[in-house]
Amino acid sequence: MTVLIDIQNVSFQYPHSSSPVLNEISLQVSKGEWVAVAGRNGSGKSTLARLLNAQLQPTSGAIYLAGEPMADPAFERNHRRRCGYVFQNPDHQFIGATVWDDLAFGLENHSIERTEMVARMNKYLKVLHLEDLVDKAPHQLSGGQKQRVGLACMMVLEPDVIILDEATSMLDPKGRRDVMQALTEIANQGVTIIMITHDMEEVLQAERLLLIDQGRVVADGDPFHVFEQNQLLEQTGLKRPFVVELQQELKRTGLQLEGRCYSEGELVKRLCNLPLIK
Numbered sequence: 001m002t003v004l005i006d007i008q009n010v011s012f013q014y015p016h017s018s019s020p021v022l023n024e025i026s027l028q029v030s031k032g033e034w035v036a037v038a039g040r041n042g043s044g045k046s047t048l049a050r051l052l053n054a055q056l057q058p059t060s061g062a063i064y065l066a067g068e069p070m071a072d073p074a075f076e077r078n079h080r081r082r083c084g085y086v087f088q089n090p091d092h093q094f095i096g097a098t099v100w101d102d103l104a105f106g107l108e109n110h111s112i113e114r115t116e117m118v119a120r121m122n123k124y125l126k127v128l129h130l131e132d133l134v135d136k137a138p139h140q141l142s143g144g145q146k147q148r149v150g151l152a153c154m155m156v157l158e159p160d161v162i163i164l165d166e167a168t169s170m171l172d173p174k175g176r177r178d179v180m181q182a183l184t185e186i187a188n189q190g191v192t193i194i195m196i197t198h199d200m201e202e203v204l205q206a207e208r209l210l211l212i213d214q215g216r217v218v219a220d221g222d223p224f225h226v227f228e229q230n231q232l233l234e235q236t237g238l239k240r241p242f243v244v245e246l247q248q249e250l251k252r253t254g255l256q257l258e259g260r261c262y263s264e265g266e267l268v269k270r271l272c273n274l275p276l277i278k
């Protein structure tokens with residue numbers, strides 16, 4: 001697979017702080033991967049996300065995006081467009097009077113030609129199921145709708161990477177489901193997703209989990225495998241999701257389901273369809 005992000009030996013220390021927040025992180029993210037980043041409060045997740053968005057520069061080490069060094073000022077503006085950053089609270093990223101204006105704003109800023117602009121806006125309004133909201137003012141939307149509009153504003157710029165920093169943490173279950181559905185559509189478009197989250201059910205949507213503890217990557221792999229490591233979960237204060245816990249318990253008692261279930265609903269359905277022993 002093509003490497004998109006290459007993090008080489010990156011450490012970061014905030015000015016006036018006595019110790020580094022990130023310590024010698026090296027990893028690569030391939031094009032089209034969906035990576036979840038988890039870890040306890042203060043472990044350094046947002047700092048890593050801000051480095052990937054070129055809001056911060058490493059104290060040492062280097063980050064490359066498709067082979068280009070992110071520290072290079074010549075590429076900085078382009079990097080921001082190529083690595084869209086979605087905040088926990090999208091309110092401060094809306095500028096336009098309507099959803100349509102907001103989508104147009106970024107494109108105008110990047111001098112995209114009118115026909116191309118309208119084509120892209122219509123495409124992503126459809127992909128993210130926002131067609132009915134185009135004429136609404138962003139402040140009239142629900143939290144989940146706002147996050148989906150925020151995602152559409154990024155997607156029209158055709159980024160390589162979408163970075164989400166706890167983007168669903170303020171949403172109710174329906175809002176979360178809608179945003180996760182939108183992310184699935186985005187992943188289907190081949191966009192790389194880096195998703196910081198404290199929600200372990202959400203982690204299961206990703207194909208890879210990076211677990212950060214005290215500024216170091218302490219696990220990196222298939223979320224189901226990471227969730228099998230009890231000692232690591234204890235060390236990092238994570239709780240495996242119920243749907244994984246139940247499948248692991250069933251396996252221990254000799255009931256091995258074929259394939260995996262990624263949601264509680266899916267697992268309930270599978271268990272209800274098992275033949276009953278009379």
Ligand SMILES: Nc1ncnc2c1ncn2[C@@H]1O[C@H](COP(=O)(O)OP(=O)(O)OP(=O)(O)O)[C@@H](O)[C@H]1O
Nearest residue numbers: 014015017021039040041042043044045046047048
């Ligand atoms: N601007 C700053 N100046 C100094 N220290 C900072 C700054 N921003 C964050 N920190 C410190 O860096 C450490 C890592 O913070 P960061 O926000 O990256 O953690 P996090 O894993 O995203 O946490 P959370 O899960 O609470 O969002 C924390 O100890 C935090 O206090």
